[in-house]
Amino acid sequence: MKQSPYKKTIPAAVMGALVVLALGACGKKDGAGAQQGGQMPPAEVGVVSVTPTAVGMETSLPGRTSPFAVAEIRPQVGGIVLQRLFNEGGEVKAGQTLYQIDPASFRNSVESAKAALARSEATLVTARQKAERYKELVSIKAVSQQDYDDADAALKQAEADVAANRAAASTAALNLGYAAVKSPISGRIGKSSVTQGALVTASQTTALATVQQLDPIYVDVTQSVSELARLRRDLESGVLKRTGDGQASVKLVLDDGSIYSKTGKLAFTDVTVDAGTGSVSVRAVFPNPKGELLPGMFVRAKLETGVREGSILIPQQAVTRNTKGEATVMLAMPDGQFMPKVIQTEKAIGDKWLVSDGLKAGDQVIVEGLQRLRPGTVIKAVPLAAASAPAAGR
Structure with a gap:
């Protein structure tokens, strides 16, 4: 039996389509395999290199202003x-x-005292002359010894009267001045x-009135005994070095947050500890030529306690907390890996943390790109300024 030409054509067309589909599927499979087998580019992170430096240490303490001198007028x-x-x-x-x-009554007292003084001075002249004459006469027995003794006593009494009246005249003059x-x-x-x-x-x-000297002006603050003792230990051990002439300078932050334009000096630290608060009083003195500071104002005093050599500062955004509440940073390693590091932070200085333990010179601390870090991620560490430049450009 003879086959139809149409029946031969259909299987050939289907076969061609299947071949094309198979080749396309193989191509997609090969391509997917190549993509899965390739490596992702390293994640770029911004780092800062730990460099120990000298840091001026400050202590911020609350306080109030008080007059430099007060006089109650009475x-x-x-x-x-x-x-x-x-x-x-x-x-x-x-x-x-x-x-x-x-002053009328006081003027009268002055005039009366002057008159009494003049009278006593006149009496003194007479008494002195009589005593001098009797002294010569008693030597030749012209007068008795008793008469000479009486004249000498009268002289001494006249001298005493003059001294008393002179003091009374001086007192009267003082009262007139008062x-x-x-x-x-x-x-x-x-x-x-x-x-x-x-x-x-x-x-x-x-008091009739009160006068207060406000230029200069005092700022009285309190400091805990423990902090004062630690400061002294650091200065004695050399961890802190005194600046300038050894007298701590003080900056003032006003109640509205502004910085007072003048710098003060530490005047003294009290020697008595407050039994209730366990603190001592610290007094600083500030120039106040424009009268900007008034007695009783609430302020914060920043005392420059010294300079700490070899201090480590890192940006605050580089520090996170682990599940134990410990401060940690991520360090970039030379092989493109990263690792967490627990550190000890002492205090904030501006936008940085002062690190007391956990880092050493040369460590690369990751500051930017922390969100890109995943287990197994390979990183590329670049200086923080270079890593921030593209972002700034965008």
Whole structure:
């Protein structure tokens, strides 16, 4: 029986299509195998090289401002206040008259004391002349010894009267001067507690006004005894080195977070420990020419305690915490691997951590690209500035 030409054509076409599909499938399989067998490019990470350096150490302590000097103005004599000679809240100078007390009675006392002094001085002249004459006469028996002794005693009494009256005249003059109530210091004066016409008494308990010297001004802070002892140990052992003349400089952070423009100096550290807080008082002195600092302001004082040589600083973003709460960093190894390292951080200085243990000079600490690290990942360490440059460009 003769076969149809159409029946021969169909199997040939199907066979060709199957061959094409098979070859295509083989090609895809071979290509997938090649991709799986290849290696991923190394993950690029930014690193910083650990370089020990000298770091200025600071201690931040809370504190309050207080006047450099305070004078409570009280009268030293009593009387009626005739005038108040200052503006409340203004600046006064040392020796400036603040109040004038009625001086009339004190002038009279001065005149009376002067008169008594003059009278006693006149009596002294007569007594001295009489004693000198009797001294010559008693030597020739012209007067009795008793008369000479009486004349000599009268002379000594006259001399004593002169000394007493001279002291009384001086006291009267002082009281007249005290009628002008003056400021003992320069500074800013507060409100007055009396007005013109008020009666005041000597050494009264209520101050007429208060003058505070605010330039310079004190800043009083407290420091724990343990921290003070550690600081002294570090200085004695040489871990910390004193700067300049050995007197610690102090910077001031105001309540709004701004930095005060002037630098102060550490004045003294108290020798008595507060039994309740276990701390000691530390006082710094700051120039205050514009009066920006007022008594009672809350501030934070940053004391520069010294310089620590060989300190290690690393960026804060390089430090993470493990499940135990320990500070850790990732180190880039020379063979393209990485490893975690537990470190000890002492304190934050700006945007960096001060590391006291766990790192050494030359260690490569990974700062950028930490999210790319997976087990088995090969890394390429580049300096942090170079690693950040492409990102900045984008």
